Amino acid sequence: xxxxxxxxxxxxxxxxxxxxxxxxxxxxxxxxxxxxxxxxxxxxxxxxxxxxxxxxxxxxxxxxxxxxxxxxxxxxxxxxxxxxxxxxxxxxxxxxxxxxxxxxxxxxxxxxxxxxxxxxxxxxxxxxxxxxxxxxxxxxxx
Amino acid sequence: xxxxxxxxxxxxxxxxxxxxxxxxxxxxxxxxxxxxxxxxxxxxxxxxxxxxxxxxxxxxxxxxxxxxxxxxxxxxxxxxxxxxxxxxxxxxxxxxxxxxxxxxxxxxxxxxxxxxxxxxxxxxxxxxxxxxxxxxxxxxxxxxxxxxxxxxxxxxxxxxxxxxxxxxxxxxxxxxxxxxxxxxxxxxxxxxxxxxxxxxxxxxxxx
Numbered sequence: 001x002x003x004x005x006x007x008x009x010x011x012x013x014x015x016x017x018x019x020x021x022x023x024x025x026x027x028x029x030x031x032x033x034x035x036x037x038x039x040x041x042x043x044x045x046x047x048x049x050x051x052x053x054x055x056x057x058x059x060x061x062x063x064x065x066x067x068x069x070x071x072x073x074x075x076x077x078x079x080x081x082x083x084x085x086x087x088x089x090x091x092x093x094x095x096x097x098x099x100x101x102x103x104x105x106x107x108x109x110x111x112x113x114x115x116x117x118x119x120x121x122x123x124x125x126x127x128x129x130x131x132x133x134x135x136x137x138x139x140x141x142x
Numbered sequence: 143x144x145x146x147x148x149x150x151x152x153x154x155x156x157x158x159x160x161x162x163x164x165x166x167x168x169x170x171x172x173x174x175x176x177x178x179x180x181x182x183x184x185x186x187x188x189x190x191x192x193x194x195x196x197x198x199x200x201x202x203x204x205x206x207x208x209x210x211x212x213x214x215x216x217x218x219x220x221x222x223x224x225x226x227x228x229x230x231x232x233x234x235x236x237x238x239x240x241x242x243x244x245x246x247x248x249x250x251x252x253x254x255x256x257x258x259x260x261x262x263x264x265x266x267x268x269x270x271x272x273x274x275x276x277x278x279x280x281x282x283x284x285x286x287x288x289x290x291x292x293x294x295x296x297x298x299x300x301x302x303x304x305x306x307x308x309x310x311x312x313x314x315x316x317x318x319x320x321x322x323x324x325x326x327x328x329x330x331x332x333x334x335x336x337x338x339x340x341x342x343x344x345x346x347x348x349x
Contacts, residue, residue, distance in 0.1 A: 041174060042181050059197040062174060063206035070214055083181070088174045 028107060030064055031092065031100040034074065038091040041065060065090055073099050145190040149179055152200050159204030163211065171207060217327055220320050222250050229323060242326050249319025256312030259283055260305045271298035272307070281308070 033039065033047040045061055068074045073096035081087045092100065153172050160168045175197070182193045197203060209231055216228035229246045232239030262283050263270040273280045275296030300307055 040177075042178055057196065057198040058178070059175075059203040060206065062171070062178070063203070063210050066171070066207060067210040067214070070211075083184070085177055085180060086173075087177060087181075088170075 025107075026060070026064060027068070028100070028103040030061070030068065031073065031096055031103065034090060034092045034096070035100065038077075038089040040087040040089050044090070068096070072096075145183075148190050148194065149176070152179075152194050152197075155200035156204055159201045160207060162208065175203070213327065217324055220317065222253075222316060222320065225320055225323050226250065228327070232327075242323060245326075246319060246323050249322070250316060253312050253314075253316035253319060256281065256308045256315060260308035260312065263302075263305050263308070271304050272300045273297065274299045 029048055029052055030044060033044050033051075039047065041061055044065070045058055048061075065074065065076070069076050069090070072093055074090045075093050076088055076090050078086045079089050153176055156175060157168060157172050160171060163171075178197070179190070179193055182188055183190060212224070212231065213228050216224045219225070226243075226246055229239065229243040233243035259270055259281060266283065270283045271281075273282065273284075273296050278296050298304075
């Protein structure tokens, strides 16, 4: 009885950690996706789906954009599009560019340091990784 | 339910759940989500059911907007009510938030306690005061559960100065609590509950 329970706990806490991590990265990812120019919400989602594994509940992106707008990091504008309906486009402001640069630098330093630290872990513990992936796969199949 | 009715139903829920925002803000949000749904379904591959499911429940979506807004307001405002509401929401997400909420609550209870004492002093002059003695330094109103101190060792030291002192210390405590909480909110920005909720997390995990 004890064993399945502890496995469940392990999977849940690691997933919780993963969710927290993604949550923390999302703001940076959204700002970065706007680096080359203005995009509307769904386009940002598609960029994130394509370029990162930051899969998220689609609705989540809109409150984040709203908050970034209030913080002055992006500006929004409704544009009458050729699609026949208006789209709300988002664009980085100067402050947003600055923040994105800062975040990207911090992220790079941080992940380089961590990458070095976890290298031996990845080398010597492939089994743990396999088990986690298997658990994830099992969950998807449900 | 037809797909149109389904979408309208979802948006109506969203609009209701966004109550408290200005009309313009609310309509802007609803319109943006409406366009998202329209655009998603334009490719003809994704059904409305799935699009709505991927957006998450309307109430939860609205909650994310409202939480973000509440925390922003709390960051600027000095209203204890706003600060407490924001920390309460933060508290629901974990230990750090709960600790901050308790700090806020204690700070405000103390601050308003001083103000209450200032009000009680003229009504119960002999029972309200700053009592000082060996091991005692106590702003209090001694009645009921709190028996009066034995007068030989513990004295009330402020007399009528008690009122202005409480009127200064009370608001100062409230202000310092607010500033402290705002500082903590800034420092722990990444833990703030902008993107929480069971659905969101589940969707994030299973993809």
